[in-house]
Amino acid sequence: MEPVNIIGAGLAGSEAAWQIARMGVPVILHEMRPQVETFAHKTGDCAEMVCSNSFRSDDDVMNAVGQLHWEMRQAGGLIMAMADRHRLPAGGALAVDREAFAAAVTRTLQDEPLITIRPGEVADLPDAGNWIVATGPLTSDRLAGSIRGLTGTDALAFFDAIAPIVHADTIDMSIAWEQSRYDKGETEAEQKAYINCPMNRDEYEAFIDALLAAEKTEFHEGETAGYFDGCLPIEVMAERGRETLRHGPMKPVGLTNAHKPQEKAYAVVQLRRDNALGTLYNIVGFQTKMKYGAQTQVFRMIPGLQNAGFARLGGIHRNSFLNSPTLLDDRMRLRPAPHLRFAGQVTGVEGYVESAAMGLLAGRMAGAQALGRDLAPPPFTTAMGALVNHITGGAEAKTFQPMNVNFGLFPPLPEMRGGRRGRKDRYPAYTQRAKDDYAAWLAAQ
Ligand SMILES: Cc1cc2nc3c(=O)[nH]c(=O)nc-3n(C[C@H](O)[C@H](O)[C@H](O)COP(=O)(O)OP(=O)(O)OC[C@H]3O[C@@H](n4cnc5c(N)ncnc54)[C@H](O)[C@@H]3O)c2cc1C
Numbered sequence: 001m002e003p004v005n006i007i008g009a010g011l012a013g014s015e016a017a018w019q020i021a022r023m024g025v026p027v028i029l030h031e032m033r034p035q036v037e038t039f040a041h042k043t044g045d046c047a048e049m050v051c052s053n054s055f056r057s058d059d060d061v062m063n064a065v066g067q068l069h070w071e072m073r074q075a076g077g078l079i080m081a082m083a084d085r086h087r088l089p090a091g092g093a094l095a096v097d098r099e100a101f102a103a104a105v106t107r108t109l110q111d112e113p114l115i116t117i118r119p120g121e122v123a124d125l126p127d128a129g130n131w132i133v134a135t136g137p138l139t140s141d142r143l144a145g146s147i148r149g150l151t152g153t154d155a156l157a158f159f160d161a162i163a164p165i166v167h168a169d170t171i172d173m174s175i176a177w178e179q180s181r182y183d184k185g186e187t188e189a190e191q192k193a194y195i196n197c198p199m200n201r202d203e204y205e206a207f208i209d210a211l212l213a214a215e216k217t218e219f220h221e222g223e224t225a226g227y228f229d230g231c232l233p234i235e236v237m238a239e240r241g242r243e244t245l246r247h248g249p250m251k252p253v254g255l256t257n258a259h260k261p262q263e264k265a266y267a268v269v270q271l272r273r274d275n276a277l278g279t280l281y282n283i284v285g286f287q288t289k290m291k292y293g294a295q296t297q298v299f300r301m302i303p304g305l306q307n308a309g310f311a312r313l314g315g316i317h318r319n320s321f322l323n324s325p326t327l328l329d330d331r332m333r334l335r336p337a338p339h340l341r342f343a344g345q346v347t348g349v350e351g352y353v354e355s356a357a358m359g360l361l362a363g364r365m366a367g368a369q370a371l372g373r374d375l376a377p378p379p380f381t382t383a384m385g386a387l388v389n390h391i392t393g394g395a396e397a398k399t400f401q402p403m404n405v406n407f408g409l410f411p412p413l414p415e416m417r418g419g420r421r422g423r424k425d426r427y428p429a430y431t432q433r434a435k436d437d438y439a440a441w442l443a444a445q
Helices: 011-022 064-074 078-085 098-111 141-151 201-213 234-240 292-299 352-370 383-394 423-443
Strands: 004-007 027-031 054-057 093-096 115-119 131-133 156-162 165-167 194-199 267-273 280-283 310-312 315-322 337-342
Touching (some): 004 011, 004 352, 011 078, 011 098, 011 115, 011 352, 054 064, 064 078, 064 352, 064 383, 064 423, 078 352, 093 098, 098 115, 141 156, 194 201, 201 234, 201 267, 201 292, 292 310, 337 352, 352 383, 383 423
Parallel strands (some): 004 027, 004 131, 027 115, 131 337
Antiparallel strands (some): 054 093, 165 280, 165 310, 194 267, 267 280
């Protein structure tokens, strides 16, 4: 049988290889480390965790990432099995002994007769076969060049400059209002495409003070900051002058406060819809290097966002990722070259768990293909399905930025109470629905 080739033995590639071998299909797993290094990896092991040692919450009732753990365990996932084996005490989080974990993943893959680990960098995309590209946020420059050659230069980003994303039902609409600048757009939906949060002068000054004082993260060694010109963090804009933001992303022109039409705002923060469901909004132009704790405090100073729940916070990182909503089909295949599947962080998911989950899915899809079958993605009521649906079409392609799994990606339950108070009942309902639908999807394979 023709093997499936996987480029990259990180979290995604390792899980994909395991799933394919479990289906009885041979795999060649190409890994460039340790011959070619990245600035973040320290070893030649498979599935090295480059920064924190946490797979985040293991609560599969109240937390979307915990639900994703559950789904991966149900599918016999290697990453979860080895994480469970090398678990460290960490309250409700799944933290692991990173060295023992990566060594165990590596050994298990080496011991599997259907898997061949082939050392060395793959510099060019192949023309034919059944391939998975799982080269992660630090995809080698030569392969990135080859991907760009196939997809176009704008289709593979090298940095993510992420603006924070807010759960729509936590925005206080008695303060904020819907309106596009100058009411632009043909339809009413377009004329109301943005949510606007007004600030008076005192609020603006206090916000600038907080931005300037907030704790910031440093760049990793080896990470360049050359993107700064195109995409300044808001705190750097504020450092350039107290008025800079008011003439940039916070300019108040072309907007009328629907609650107080006579009052002219001194500055306005705009949020733009981030998914087709309308459950997530990003804060326009608010990429930042502030630390996470500081971000929550500073952004909740924005009138209307005082109770905001964040689906993800902002950041700026070295990160290679595809514009997946335009490039990948729902089988995770590259539209212009369907012999190539993509998996892991390079598809625009964010985090160890999400990357491994996309490896699991791409692996099963590629394995099914090798066996002459077709595997559809899980329903988007499941954590895995919600995530793959987001990257392959649910997300806005123009503003696409890497995404963690979160309940904002799940189809809403209209009969349940919204807002922060409703979570107690809503989240268990989401995860129960996910478990039922995921089990049915697995059973049908
Ligand atoms: C500095 C940094 C810190 C991070 N911190 C966290 C964190 O704390 N928590 C978290 O959840 N996520 C974190 N992430 C994101 C993290 O990288 C991903 O969550 C996860 O590792 C992605 O899994 P992956 O399999 O897609 O990529 P990786 O795990 O990076 O695996 C990709 C593999 O492909 C190999 N490769 C690349 N190019 C080639 C090539 N041409 N040929 C052969 N092999 C190749 C690489 O050597 C690597 O082994 C961080 C990322 C970075 C860059």
